Amino acid sequence: MLFNSIEFAIFLPLVFGLYWVIGARHVKAQNVLLFVASYIFYGWWDWRFLALIFISSLIDFLLAQKIAATEKQRSRKSLLAVSLIVNLGMLGFFKYFNFFIESFTDAFTFFGYQFSADRLDVILPVGISFYTFQTLSYTIDVYRRKLEPTTDAVAFFTFVSFFPQLVAGPIERASNLLPQFMRERKFEYGKAVDGMRQILWGLFKKIVIADNLGRHADYIFSDHTQYPGLVLFLGALFFAFQIYCDFSGYSDIAIGTARLFGFDLMRNFAFPYFSRDIAEFWRRWHISLSTWFRDYLYIPLGGSRGSKYLQVRNTFIIFLVSGFWHGANWTFIVWGLLHAALFLPLLLLGKNRKHTNGIAEDRLVVGGEEALRIISTFMLVTLGWVFFRADNIGHAFSYLWHMFSKLFHPVGLANFQFANLYIVSDFMMLILFVVIEWLQRHKQHGLEMTGVKTNRLGRWAIYLGMIFMISMFGQTEELPFIYFQF
Amino acid sequence: MKKFLKNIALSIVVLPLLYAVLLFVYGLTAPGILRKNMPYGSVKGHLYTRLEETKTYGSCDVVVLGSSHAYRGFDPRIFKQYGLKMFNLGSSAQTPVQSKILVERHLGKLAPRLVIIETYPAVFQADGVQPAIDLISNDYINGEVIWMVLQMNNIRVFNTLLYGLMRQFLGMQPKVKESKKDQYISGGYVERTMQVMDDPSQVKEQRRWSFDSTQVRAFESLIQMFDQKEIPYVLVQAPMSRAFLARYSNGDDVDGYFSKLDPNYTNFNKVEPFENKYFYSETHLNQKGVEKFNRILLNELQQKGLIE
Numbered sequence: 001m002l003f004n005s006i007e008f009a010i011f012l013p014l015v016f017g018l019y020w021v022i023g024a025r026h027v028k029a030q031n032v033l034l035f036v037a038s039y040i041f042y043g044w045w046d047w048r049f050l051a052l053i054f055i056s057s058l059i060d061f062l063l064a065q066k067i068a069a070t071e072k073q074r075s076r077k078s079l080l081a082v083s084l085i086v087n088l089g090m091l092g093f094f095k096y097f098n099f100f101i102e103s104f105t106d107a108f109t110f111f112g113y114q115f116s117a118d119r120l121d122v123i124l125p126v127g128i129s130f131y132t133f134q135t136l137s138y139t140i141d142v143y144r145r146k147l148e149p150t151t152d153a154v155a156f157f158t159f160v161s162f163f164p165q166l167v168a169g170p171i172e173r174a175s176n177l178l179p180q181f182m183r184e185r186k187f188e189y190g191k192a193v194d195g196m197r198q199i200l201w202g203l204f205k206k207i208v209i210a211d212n213l214g215r216h217a218d219y220i221f222s223d224h225t226q227y228p229g230l231v232l233f234l235g236a237l238f239f240a241f242q243i244y245c246d247f248s249g250y251s252d253i254a255i256g257t258a259r260l261f262g263f264d265l266m267r268n269f270a271f272p273y274f275s276r277d278i279a280e281f282w283r284r285w286h287i288s289l290s291t292w293f294r295d296y297l298y299i300p301l302g303g304s305r306g307s308k309y310l311q312v313r314n315t316f317i318i319f320l321v322s323g324f325w326h327g328a329n330w331t332f333i334v335w336g337l338l339h340a341a342l343f344l345p346l347l348l349l350g351k352n353r354k355h356t357n358g359i360a361e362d363r364l365v366v367g368g369e370e371a372l373r374i375i376s377t378f379m380l381v382t383l384g385w386v387f388f389r390a391d392n393i394g395h396a397f398s399y400l401w402h403m404f405s406k407l408f409h410p411v412g413l414a415n416f417q418f419a420n421l422y423i424v425s426d427f428m429m430l431i432l433f434v435v436i437e438w439l440q441r442h443k444q445h446g447l448e449m450t451g452v453k454t455n456r457l458g459r460w461a462i463y464l465g466m467i468f469m470i471s472m473f474g475q476t477e478e479l480p481f482i483y484f485q486f
Numbered sequence: 487m488k489k490f491l492k493n494i495a496l497s498i499v500v501l502p503l504l505y506a507v508l509l510f511v512y513g514l515t516a517p518g519i520l521r522k523n524m525p526y527g528s529v530k531g532h533l534y535t536r537l538e539e540t541k542t543y544g545s546c547d548v549v550v551l552g553s554s555h556a557y558r559g560f561d562p563r564i565f566k567q568y569g570l571k572m573f574n575l576g577s578s579a580q581t582p583v584q585s586k587i588l589v590e591r592h593l594g595k596l597a598p599r600l601v602i603i604e605t606y607p608a609v610f611q612a613d614g615v616q617p618a619i620d621l622i623s624n625d626y627i628n629g630e631v632i633w634m635v636l637q638m639n640n641i642r643v644f645n646t647l648l649y650g651l652m653r654q655f656l657g658m659q660p661k662v663k664e665s666k667k668d669q670y671i672s673g674g675y676v677e678r679t680m681q682v683m684d685d686p687s688q689v690k691e692q693r694r695w696s697f698d699s700t701q702v703r704a705f706e707s708l709i710q711m712f713d714q715k716e717i718p719y720v721l722v723q724a725p726m727s728r729a730f731l732a733r734y735s736n737g738d739d740v741d742g743y744f745s746k747l748d749p750n751y752t753n754f755n756k757v758e759p760f761e762n763k764y765f766y767s768e769t770h771l772n773q774k775g776v777e778k779f780n781r782i783l784l785n786e787l788q789q790k791g792l793i794e
């Protein structure tokens with residue numbers, strides 16, 4: 001079920017109504033409702049994959065109790081290994097099996113050996129990378145004695161499958177979300193209203209910005225050799241905003257929806273395109289995944305402690321794995337390594353935590369130097385997105401080569417036709433979006449109104465304006481979110 | 487919770503009203519390029535003029551239904567040379583859903599002895615958004631049109647309907663700027679300034695026609711309606727460029743389907759080849775092409791005894 005679908009527009013109020021009719025005092029009954037709703041939500045795509053979530057949840061639910069019950073370090077390690085093997089095994093099978101088969105075949109062929117193996121005709125279960133990491137965080141935290149295992153099966157199963165964030169995050173930590181399933185959730189007016197605003201903002205990002213710009217980006221990437229460099233740059237720029245608004249739009253809707261049910265999910269994006277260097281970008285982009293890797297991979301590897309060699313190694317490992325997490329394609333690996341290469345100088349010079357303060361604090365307009373930093377970081381990130389978007393490595397390099405070699409090619413923009421006639425309104429919406437993001441950069445999301453003096457008329461005018469813009473300028477097709485494929 | 491539900495209920499009542507007002511004001515003032523999802527009056531094809539003419543045209547021998555292949559491909563002046571009074575009730579990308587509405591509204595005034603239905607396969611796989619916008623913008627809105635819009639579930643059509651309803655309520659006339667390349671000819675025909683198509687693009691990949699079940703249902707119900715009212719009809723497929731036809735691998739299946747519905751069905755792409763010089767676009771005949779096609783068609787209909 002897509003957030004931007006009629007089905008969800010019916011599903012959400014229905015579940016919301018039943019949930020609060022049951023009442024805050026009946027936590028278990030509310031959890032049962034959320035569990036059933038989450039499985040319906042997920043099963044809407046393909047009910048067969050419900051078995052995977054169920055198995056993954058069951059194994060971690062049982063293993064965590066076993067881990068906590070034994071004091072023998074060896075047994076604890078073995079039990080954790082079972083959890084890792086089962087969860088990562090399922091993820092690896094569905095997501096990476098064909099990639100490894102193809103890569104081995106290519107490698108053998110390259111060295112003149114004959115090797116053939118059949119690809120498996122498997123469908124990637126939606127959101128498998130997200131819920132696998134979420135449930136793994138639970139067993140790892142129990143193993144590390146940071147978390148007591150739960151004996152409430154319904155709460156745990158609902159924590160793994162919680163529908164607002166099931167298919168594309170934020171990847172929640174058990175230590176943050178699981179306790180919320182145990183305690184009474186009270187309806188808070190302010191929280192629910194802000195949740196609604198965040199949902200509205202997420203829908204605007206997805207339907208108006210991401211889906212419209214995505215069409216132009218698809219058009220340009222599909223036939224890039226025909227266009228001058230400036231158009232290719234525009235294609236990369238469109239994709240940069242498409243991927244950001246698509247993914248962060250999903251996160252906004254997820255966080256907003258969870259708030260309607262009295263839950264607080266972690267923040268996943270913090271206006272990343274205003275970052276002043278790559279290190280700051282990674283503190284603002286897909287925060288739940290970055291911090292997951294930091295806590296469960298980077299720090300156990302030694303983090304930024306130890307020799308320069310170890311620092312370099314750890315940095316490359318974390319970005320490589322991060323790239324590979326996104327998909328079974330060399331394009332994602334190169335994208336990850338490119339970011340590692342951009343991050344590394346900052347780490348080695350000890351400047352990776354230089355920009356931890358707010359952007360242009362107490363000022364409306366950014367200073368010259370800071371503006372240059374923001375623009376140059378955005379440009380680097382945008383170039384990186386070319387690898388992320390390309391069909392394969394050859395496509396990415398060809399795209400970049402054409403972009404730079406024909407940047408000022410005599411064939412100008414005039415000869416280029418956009419994917420639809422309404423490019424003017426798409427540009428206008430993009431500019432409006434960037435302006436709102438800039439004005440709201442110290443808030444949680446684009447429509448947060450805390451600390452802003454508004455009367456009811458003003459607020460309703462804003463809601464009406466947003467709804468009108470979604471309706472007038474939004475993409476009319478229900479397009480899936482990009483991160484569902486990861 | 488009470489306050490929240492009260493505000494939700496209030497917004498369900500108030501926001502749609504404010505939305506409608508905003509949409510109307512925006513529709514009156516915003517230029518076309520900023521009316522992406524409310525393209526009222528954006529479809530060219532002289533439908534308003536055509537429908538106005540039905541009021542005074544009187545009864546005729548033949549009525550043609552279909553997409554632009556119909557209103558740009560069947561010239562009443564050539565039919566007149568054969569002693570036939572023809573009216574072309576085609577409209578832009580007209581799908582069977584809209585054909586049915588137009589027939590119910592306007593066929594009675596024209597009282598034809600034969601209906602020619604042009605069966606361009608693309609309209610059978612279309613979502614019908616464009617012709618729905620055309621219909622809303624150029625004809626009156628009633629319960630049938632509202633039902634069609636609700637079934638389509640498309641925000642562009644919905645916004646156009648809402649705006650069209652308010653215009654209709656205030657008695658405002660439709661306003662469509664037609665292309666300067668086109669000339670409306672009495673009898674519903676639209677003549678394009680003579681030109682010949684550019685060399686067609688290369689075939690990159692083979693495609694298949696895949697009909698939409700809603701359109702198929704509407705088409706079969708239209709045929710059933712003609713059968714019940716005992717109005718003679720004939721299905722035809724007008725000529726298209728060979729380059730365009732070569733892109734589709736299942737043209738024979740499409741012909742098979744139409745032949746089952748009408749044994750007199752003729753695909754004129756198979757009767758006589760039409761070279762590129764007879765087209766102004768890959769799927770539209772130019773005036774020379776129309777003249778050639780219409781003569782072949784009328785001879786064929788005479789041979790089959792469908793016209794005198």
